[in-house]
Amino acid sequence: MPDVTDEAIERIGNSLRDVNRPLKDRFRALFTLRNLSTDKCIDEIIKSFGDSSALLKHELAYCLGQMRNLKAVSFLWTVLENDKEETIVRHEAGEALGAIGATSALPLLRKYSQHHIPEIAETCQLAVERINWLEKQNEEGANQFKSVDPAPPIKTDCSVEELSQTLLNEKLSLFERYRAMFTLRDRGSEEDILALCKGLKCASALFRHEIAFVLGQVAHPASTDALRISLENTQEQPMVRHECAEALGAIATDECFKILEKHVGDDERVVRESCDVALDMCEYENSDQFQYADGLTK
Numbered sequence: 123m124p125d126v127t128d129e130a131i132e133r134i135g136n137s138l139r140d141v142n143r144p145l146k147d148r149f150r151a152l153f154t155l156r157n158l159s160t161d162k163c164i165d166e167i168i169k170s171f172g173d174s175s176a177l178l179k180h181e182l183a184y185c186l187g188q189m190r191n192l193k194a195v196s197f198l199w200t201v202l203e204n205d206k207e208e209t210i211v212r213h214e215a216g217e218a219l220g221a222i223g224a225t226s227a228l229p230l231l232r233k234y235s236q237h238h239i240p241e242i243a244e245t246c247q248l249a250v251e252r253i254n255w256l257e258k259q260n261e262e263g264a265n266q267f268k269s270v271d272p273a274p275p276i277k278t279d280c281s282v283e284e285l286s287q288t289l290l291n292e293k294l295s296l297f298e299r300y301r302a303m304f305t306l307r308d309r310g311s312e313e314d315i316l317a318l319c320k321g322l323k324c325a326s327a328l329f330r331h332e333i334a335f336v337l338g339q340v341a342h343p344a345s346t347d348a349l350r351i352s353l354e355n356t357q358e359q360p361m362v363r364h365e366c367a368e369a370l371g372a373i374a375t376d377e378c379f380k381i382l383e384k385h386v387g388d389d390e391r392v393v394r395e396s397c398d399v400a401l402d403m404c405e406y407e408n409s410d411q412f413q414y415a416d417g418l419t420k
Contacts, residue, residue: 128162131155135166139173145395146402148178156185164193171201176208177364177395183211187218188270195224202234202242210361210392213245213328220249221270223256241361244296244328248272251297265308267339272332273300275308282306286317292325300332307336312344319348322366327359334362338369346373350381356389363388364396371400374407 137143138151152170155163167182183201186194201207201215216234219227231253234246252272256262265271276285288294288302303321306314321333334352337345352358353366367385370378382401388394 126158126160131158131160131162131166135169138166138170141173144398145175145178146399149181149399149402152178152181152185156189159189159191161191161193164189164191168194168197171197175391175395176210177392177399179208179211180214183214183218187214187221190222190270192222192224195219195222195227198222199227199230202230202246209239209241210364212239213241213361216242216245216249217272220245220252220272223253225253225257228253240326241328244326245272248296248300251295255297265304267307269339271300271304273297273304275305276301278305280305282311282313282317285314286320289317289321290324296326296329299329303332303336307340310340310342312342315340315342315344319345322348322352322362327362330362331359331365334365334369338365338372341369341372341374343373343375346370346375346377346381349373353381353385353393360390360392363390364392367393367396367400368403371397371403372407374404379404 134151134154138148138155140148152167155166164186167186170182171179173179183198186198198215198218202212202219204212216231219231228250231246231249235243235250237243237246249272255274262274265275278285280288285302285306289299289306291299303318306318315337318333318337322330324330324333330352334349337349349366349369353363353370355363367382370382379401382397382404385397386394386401388397
């Protein structure tokens with residue numbers, strides 16, 4: 123990545139904050155800042171949290187976590203604590219603290235592990251377990267998707283059936299189940315993907331939304347029908363439906379395009395905005411241009 127001046131980074135930040143630009147263009151500006159990953163980029167992302175879009179704000183928090191810069195910790199702390207902020211944004215702030223792996227955030231994460239909103243509590247439980255796991259490891263292995271995940275995969279020769287049993291066992295901790303999830307994702311066969319799809323019917327909305335996210339990372343057409351069913355279910359949590367929309371955008375078949383077009387006017391803002399971004403992803407995946415902003419949104 124070539125050196126970029128602070129002035130150029132500030133211009134990208136201004137594009138990110140320009141409410142007159144299409145959301146898809148603002149997302150590209152965000153991904154550019156994430157990929158440049160300097161302290162100045164952190165500042166520009168933080169300055170963008172005044173937006174009215176929960177989808178954009180949650181993506182800002184996600185990117186701060188993926189950048190793994192300790193400079194973002196104190197700000198993410200305030201987002202998690204802000205009870206006027208949308209749950210989807212607070213959840214992403216908690217997950218980002220876990221991704222960064224700062225032990226200084228453990229007291230706050232433990233406190234919010236008991237929060238009355240399940241998605242916040244479960245996110246913080248995962249973040250605590252991830253940081254504790256990191257403390258015991260010499261290093262964290264990279265994955266083919268270049269993402270910092272809420273839990274590491276299991277180094278195992280377990281069968282799909284065994285991993286599926288762990289994935290769907292709601293008596294186990296989410297951390298254990300997430301580890302099975304990321305193992306299935308990394309293996310990525312059609313059988314593994316179909317096992318993951320079963321997780322879209324589990325009790326935890328947080329779990330279902332992460333299932334949809336990893337299905338988008340793999341982008342296997344075998345998951346299209348399961349993602350469509352969840353997206354079309356207006357009784358499903360918006361945070362799950364939005365991930366299903368973006369996963370369909372990553373798969374980017376003609377069928378996915380048609381599904382997404384049906385929901386660009388959805389009653390839920392986070393869903394219709396996700397469909398708009400996902401349709402843009404479809405167009406990029408089917409063009410001769412670079413891969414969409416070097417990554418899937420969350």
